[in-house]
Amino acid sequence: MTDALLREFLLGRLADDETRQRIESLFLTDPHTKETVLAVEQDLIEDYLEDNLTQDERQRFISRYAKTEEQRRNLRITKSIKDWAVAEPQAPQVTTPTVSVWNRLWTQPQFKPVLVVPLAIAIVIAIVLASIWLNSQRERRKHLAIEQELAQLNSPASLSEVPAQMISRELKPVTVRSAELQTEISLRSDIHTVQFTLPWIQQERYPAYEAQIRRLDDDESYTIPNLQEVSNEQHVIRLRLLTSMLSPGQYQIHLRGVATDGARSPDEEYSFTVTR
């Protein structure tokens, strides 16, 4: 269940009754789903308070979340918490003293200097292993955070808005364009978002599409699920990326259709180059 789907659910915009029933049923019986739904609801409330909703979303939001005096009071409470957090200076990170531990050990009467070398080696090995593990965990979380951000950026609600500082580029599938037509994106501080228009040239149409993006020099790739065709007439898929996620180099996008039973179509490949 994606955030975008739950957002549509919360705003009463799910056309598919079966999906709505399934979410409701899980909301009633599964604590994890309940917390996820309520967390997405918090994001929605925040977007309302930050004036980030479209006109339709805003109207639907108000009729669901601001109809009674109690609801309006809850919104004011959330706003007051946000206002406080924005106004409050960030607390500095508290660092715990590390030297004192060594000092204490060193001053222990039973602590023999002869033990220092093996102990130090053991500690260094432990630190190295821990830092490798922590680093891999951090990388994993970072990867998930970026994927989540990409999914949110490409949700139908986000795509219906045109943010400032966005540029659009059409990419031709590698199979139909000539080599010299490589699209180039120049990283500029005034551009935050790039929107790619990806023509879908295969005969078969799909209810959803999935894009996988990767920089050719990197092993890491990011998957963006639940992309839709712009309309039935235009067989193109829009994909938005934040320029902060890009670095100079050549990128490849693999786009594939996802059937209702989860089957994937063959990939269409698109590419572009990022320069400073």
Add this chain to the structure above:
Amino acid sequence: MARNSAIPPESFEEILAWLDPDREVAATMYVQLYHDLSNIFRWRGCSDPEGLTDDVFDRVARKVHEVRLTYQGDARRYFHGVANNVFMENLKKVKTQVSLDDDEVPEPMSAKGDEAGTLEMEECLQACLPKLSPDNRKLILAYYAKEKQAKIDNRSELARQLPVETLRVKVYRIRVSLQECIERCLERKANQR
């Protein structure tokens, strides 16, 4: 709000027993189920979610004695089924009625002139914040500190320390406890007036 007094005590007890053998757990589930169904009606766009939820509980109370013996599965799913029926009936009713009230709802944040209320809210927030643990206070401060694009960057940074889903749920729980504290504080202030 709930008008559960319409439910006969024996039916109420039977609903509790159906939800869970432990009466205390069942009572918590009962209250939770009430809120959850109200939420579902609200998300479906119903104008009186609590009234419809009352209706669901009334109907289940009338049937619980028979249904309980034969129904297989989670009792909450049965309530959900009844809620579907209530919703459909209400939909027909609404379609045949001419609405007397305007659907326009005032913008909650545009209310001007409620400076006293804002001041009270501020006082309650300041009274409730010290009740959070320093870690929770720091987390909620960091989470809500930025808006718009800066917010996305800030949360990606926070997500380096905690998976996004865990982070969101954790913040949600802290915010709910803070909100409940503020609500209690506001109620106390209102009673003092």
